[in-house]
Amino acid sequence: MKNKSKTTGGKLPIKKPSSARDKANIKKNVGRSPPKPNPQKEVKKKDNKKIKTIETEKTKNIPIKKPNASNVKKEEKEDKEKLDKEKELLSSLQKANKDFIKVFVRFRPLNELENELLSDNCGWEIPKYISDTQIGIYSTKEVKDSNADIPSNLIFKYDKIFTSESQQSQIYENVGKRIVGDVMEGYNGTIFAYGQSGSGKTYTMYGPDIFDDIYKGIIPRIVEDIFNYVEKADDNVDFQFKLSVLEIYKEVMYDLLTQQSSDIKIQENPETGIVIEGLSEVYLSSIDEFFEYVDLSQSNRKVAETKLNHNSSRSHCILILEVTQSFKKEKLIKKGTLNLVDLAGSEKV
Ligand SMILES: Nc1ncnc2c1ncn2[C@@H]1O[C@H](COP(=O)(O)OP(=O)(O)O)[C@@H](O)[C@H]1O
Numbered sequence: 001m002k003n004k005s006k007t008t009g010g011k012l013p014i015k016k017p018s019s020a021r022d023k024a025n026i027k028k029n030v031g032r033s034p035p036k037p038n039p040q041k042e043v044k045k046k047d048n049k050k051i052k053t054i055e056t057e058k059t060k061n062i063p064i065k066k067p068n069a070s071n072v073k074k075e076e077k078e079d080k081e082k083l084d085k086e087k088e089l090l091s092s093l094q095k096a097n098k099d100f101i102k103v104f105v106r107f108r109p110l111n112e113l114e115n116e117l118l119s120d121n122c123g124w125e126i127p128k129y130i131s132d133t134q135i136g137i138y139s140t141k142e143v144k145d146s147n148a149d150i151p152s153n154l155i156f157k158y159d160k161i162f163t164s165e166s167q168q169s170q171i172y173e174n175v176g177k178r179i180v181g182d183v184m185e186g187y188n189g190t191i192f193a194y195g196q197s198g199s200g201k202t203y204t205m206y207g208p209d210i211f212d213d214i215y216k217g218i219i220p221r222i223v224e225d226i227f228n229y230v231e232k233a234d235d236n237v238d239f240q241f242k243l244s245v246l247e248i249y250k251e252v253m254y255d256l257l258t259q260q261s262s263d264i265k266i267q268e269n270p271e272t273g274i275v276i277e278g279l280s281e282v283y284l285s286s287i288d289e290f291f292e293y294v295d296l297s298q299s300n301r302k303v304a305e306t307k308l309n310h311n312s313s314r315s316h317c318i319l320i321l322e323v324t325q326s327f328k329k330e331k332l333i334k335k336g337t338l339n340l341v342d343l344a345g346s347e348k349v
């Protein structure tokens with residue numbers, strides 16, 4: 001592959017590279033004995049009382065200041081400035097959220113049962129596409145007549161709505177593509193699919209066939225784009241890709257690359273943030289390797305389903321791809337992590 005020269009690391013056996021080191025660091029911190037008392041500090045402690053009395057003496061002689069009009073004005077001005085700054089910060093955070101967190105909705109085609117229910121005019125009508133950004137839910141005449149408390153229509157707004165005719169490529173262009181640029185800029189990004197079982201989460205994230213040009217979902221398209229980026233990048237940049245795949249079922253974590261479930265722990269490290277200890281990582285040197293590991297993780301998910309006696313619709317599947325770029329001339333490193341999440345069904349069971 002052309003891009004091989006631009007990647008570092010190459011294919012390595014599945015290993016646990018950082019976790020052992022992190023474990024050692026954490027242990028070091030946890031086990032460290034409390035600092036020995038510093039003699040200077042002890043002196044201060046002894047003098048405390050004395051200092052206190054001196055302070056009391058001093059304060060005794062200080063005349064109580066009467067509030068003065070100019071002081072009050074100054075304080076009011078400071079309060080107002082503080083409030084304005086807080087408001088400014090809040091609105092910039094809201095703006096950032098608006099820019100960085102996007103919510104999309106995708107309708108999938110109705111299945112046979114749903115079509116039958118619909119023709120029976122059962123209960124509430126299904127949500128309706130109103131526009132590119134709006135969905136409406138209207139109650140049927142029967143429901144309205146039987147219960148006046150039920151609102152007759154509800155409108156919900158989203159960043160973009162896709163109809164049941166929307167193609168996988170269209171979803172990727174609108175939902176996935178922008179995150180590739182962000183990760184290459186060194187930001188972290190997450191895409192997760194939320195909805196009840198059967199709503200189309202796996203179809204959207206993986207697609208019914210990850211190798212099919214038309215039907216492949218967001219995940220294969222994102223990773224293909226990342227590897228295309230590598231091919232176009234200049235020789236000054238070395239790339240490294242690290243992949244982990246994790247399943248969470250009832251708060252138990254399961255490594256989908258090694259089929260291990262023990263020893264995986266979430267730790268909060270003050271330097272590196274949240275770290276999943278014990279989760280294996282593999283280095284990728286080509287897109288083909290990525291597909292091999294996705295395939296492996298999917299079949300391991302099926303094994304886990306049988307072995308741990310669960311249904312995959314009740315488990316979360318998280319694919320973590322870390323992209324590191326080393327700019328040789330500038331001696332600069334950019335690192336971005338992508339979390340691609342196929343969540344468990346949102347229904348209550
Ligand atoms: N946009 C779509 N177009 C055609 N079929 C779809 C679409 N979304 C989902 N499906 C089909 O609906 C069924 C349930 O989808 P799936 O992705 O498995 O749901 P979930 O992962 O949310 O449980 C599957 O048979 C899938 O092929």
Ligand SMILES: [Mg+2]
Nearest residue numbers: 201202203313
């Ligand atoms: Mg699914």
